[in-house]
Amino acid sequence: MTELLLILVGAIFVNNFVLSRFLGICPFLGVSKKVETALGMGMAVTFVMTIAAVVTWFIQYFILIPFGIEYLQTIAFILVIASLVQLVEMVVQKTSPVLYQALGIFLPLITTNCAVLGLAVLNIQKEYSFLESVIFALGAALGFTLAMVLFAGLRERIDLSPVPASFRGTAIALITAGLLSLAFMGFAGLVKG
């Protein structure tokens, strides 16, 4: 139990996917202008990451390892994640048009989100059990959402502040992201990642 809790907390704060591992930076910078959209993206990623962790775990231990073809891991995982996102998109579009509207372009964007592939690969590297994989995925996704929402909140404020002309736009956003990342470094040592 403690083990699982440690994995969860570690993934959210200490080894935050965005701010410490620098995975999934493009959605982090791209869809964080508003807290609402950031939250939407976070939700979508949480959903996909958790399912992806489950499926890739099975692929690894029931197909890749038994056949001795671990070297094909990247291709196999990408294949599965991409199809998974497609499937999720179709199901959401049919079953909940409202949610589909809210998530909009973010759903297909997740296909190319390196955080999802990163998570699947890390799960295998760390030799997590099935349950641990799922918990790790949940933590990673929550950490991703947390980073997105915090950053979006900061950017909403920056929009209203008198930023010097040469820093406006992406420049100040990148500096802010760097500072936020530094702040998260403060969690190092809380849990051994």
Added chain:
Amino acid sequence: MIEAVLSIGGIGLLAAVTLGVAARKFAVEVDPRELALLETLSGANCGACGYPGCSAYAKAVAEGKAEPSLCTPGGQSTLEKIAHIMGVAAVGAAPQVAVVLCQGDNLRAAAKYRYLGVVDCVAAQRIADGPKICPGGCLGLGTCARVCPFGAIEMTSEGLAVISREKCTGCRKCVGACPRQVIAMTPLDATVHVLCNSHDKGAAVRKYCQVGCIACMICKKTVPEAYVIEDFLAKVVYEHYQESGAAVEKCPTKCIRDFVDGYPEGSRFAPPVVPVKRQEAV
């Protein structure tokens, strides 16, 4: 080698079949007109139509919820194509002008607290719903004036946004920028408006604003067809704007205003717009 081909091929095949089945099972029908419309529109996603983007507007038109003439950047040719797809006549909408539905500047509307933050209405609105007691009144920090690409909005010295009817092109940028939804699009011909945006009851309005609508119904009694009163706020029925002028003098709080008489005090914009004679009250 053979295992590799088989297993990866197998996964791929499985994924393909699943997706294929799912695509059938979960197919969502899209109005073909919507797709055609989307191709016609400029794809600029500028928001001039009042929708978040071209696809939202295409959807609204296809469903018959929006006029075909709202895509300003597309101009006449786009309008004709849209009208063709929808099978309607290509008539442009009546020209519209933005109006700030409020006269409660810092002299006439009471403040809730003293705001010393960033000079921006969106920022001010985030702090306890804005520094004015009135929940709908103009905050006067000029967010709309800054987004107007045509310099059609000025702030009076007492903190009220005023829109020039000559300079406004009806682009709606200000409507989206105002955090209090004080700005409304109205037909250019209609010069009489109820300049109030508070849905509070009359007694409450009286306490915080000298020029707010108190829903006394006098305008409606004077010209019944030209006014409606919803949620304690009077509104001009713009189909009957010609008659609406008769109530201007009757309004006890002077919140009905005819722009023919010029812009609100403190504004630098030129006084009379169109010198027409207002109908007398009957």
